[in-house]
Amino acid sequence: METPIKVIISGPRGRMGKEAVKMVSNNENFQLVGVVDRINEGKKLSEVDNEFNNIDCLVYTDIKHCIKDTQPDCLVELSVPQAAFEHIKTALAYNVRPVVGTTGLNQEELDELETIANDGNIGCIIAPNFAIGAVLMMKFSQMAAKYFQDIEIIEMHHDQKLDAPSGTAIKTAQLIEEVRAPKKQGHPDEIEKMPGARGADMSGMHIHSVRLPGLIAHQTVMLGGQGETLTIRHDSYNRTSFMTGVKLSIETVMKLDRFVYGLENILD
Ligand SMILES: NC(=O)C1=CN([C@@H]2O[C@H](COP(=O)(O)OP(=O)(O)OC[C@H]3O[C@@H](n4cnc5c(N)ncnc54)[C@H](O)[C@@H]3O)[C@@H](O)[C@H]2O)C=CC1
Numbered sequence: 001m002e003t004p005i006k007v008i009i010s011g012p013r014g015r016m017g018k019e020a021v022k023m024v025s026n027n028e029n030f031q032l033v034g035v036v037d038r039i040n041e042g043k044k045l046s047e048v049d050n051e052f053n054n055i056d057c058l059v060y061t062d063i064k065h066c067i068k069d070t071q072p073d074c075l076v077e078l079s080v081p082q083a084a085f086e087h088i089k090t091a092l093a094y095n096v097r098p099v100v101g102t103t104g105l106n107q108e109e110l111d112e113l114e115t116i117a118n119d120g121n122i123g124c125i126i127a128p129n130f131a132i133g134a135v136l137m138m139k140f141s142q143m144a145a146k147y148f149q150d151i152e153i154i155e156m157h158h159d160q161k162l163d164a165p166s167g168t169a170i171k172t173a174q175l176i177e178e179v180r181a182p183k184k185q186g187h188p189d190e191i192e193k194m195p196g197a198r199g200a201d202m203s204g205m206h207i208h209s210v211r212l213p214g215l216i217a218h219q220t221v222m223l224g225g226q227g228e229t230l231t232i233r234h235d236s237y238n239r240t241s242f243m244t245g246v247k248l249s250i251e252t253v254m255k256l257d258r259f260v261y262g263l264e265n266i267l268d
């Protein structure tokens, strides 16, 4: 058997973090060696939450300390954007390969991380969405945008989500920008009688963010043409939907020597 990949997870008590802790702990090719959290320094993970019973790795509140103690191969980052940037930079500085799901990093931060990873020849994967179906939804939208230039992206999430628009919506619009020339949509003289009524504007496309209890993660892309519309939709009904992508990213990042933004770039 191959030596397991040593993994640390940031944000282990979060909705995604919990799912990732379970997935990594139950995979014989991975070894969870530590977690990074805001609180609970020095406790065993099993002492923090009943869901983690039998998982005895330690909680660290300082990622440097965690890396020095546990010598991990990979950081799975699933916390908050304010903490994520420093976590990823620290991981790269210690040759630990980041797999990042945390959304809300700005373009400047992404550019800086890309430079650090590429200059150091270290694998780093940042994926705004780890669900395979969501990646297909983004790619299908990009394909369709060649033929339909009028596009409204409607992303719908649970009401505890911090960032809007979602990372997935931004990534979808970026993929569409690669094939669609900027175009202001709607009537040239349209007036927003309430600010935000037409959503956020990216190259003339509009992005609308819905937040409701009961939702998990959903996105509809509507494309309009003469006498027809095309609607492409993806739904995550629970967070296990993201784990196939997290697992694939951990395996792949170990073989990479560069920065990758988007799961579509590592799928066959
Ligand atoms: N790429 C993907 O497929 C997905 C990405 N996400 C993103 O993952 C992130 C986490 O989402 P959720 O789990 O829903 O959020 P959450 O709020 O449930 O979890 C975040 C966790 O991070 C912890 N945290 C805060 N500061 C920290 C710090 N300095 N160090 C370590 N941990 C810290 C919080 O205590 C909390 O437990 C968000 O940015 C979200 O947009 C969520 C789902 C899928």
Ligand SMILES: O=C(O)C1=N[C@H](C(=O)O)C[C@H](O)C1
Binding pocket: 103, 128, 129, 130, 157, 161, 162, 165, 166, 167, 168, 169, 216, 217, 218
């Ligand atoms: O916060 C979430 O829940 C999700 N965040 C990611 C995003 O911002 O796109 C991925 C998924 O939509 C769930």
